Amino acid sequence: MKFLVIELQESADGQVSNIVTSHDTFNEAESKYYAVLSAAAVSSVPVHSAIMANSHGGYIDSKSFNHGETE
Secondary structure (H helix, E strand, C coil): CCEEEEEEEECCCCCEEEEEEEECCHHHHHHHHHHHHHHHHCCCCCEEEEEEEECCCCEEEEEEEECCCCC
8 A cells, every 4th residue: 555645735816736746654655744734834825735645545634724815
């Protein structure tokens, strides 16, 4: 089984981009997950998120930072 980290970035105009990385071990994936969140916490991207899952579709964790205006 592999572990995936999905980085999501939503721009002010609603465009969404993603970066998916695959990892052989849980610890490698968790390290990448927290590295993405560390950058996302201080990002200028309006909505910057990370999701961690396994290659069988199992959800592990997610976190999102909303730097845009409150709705």
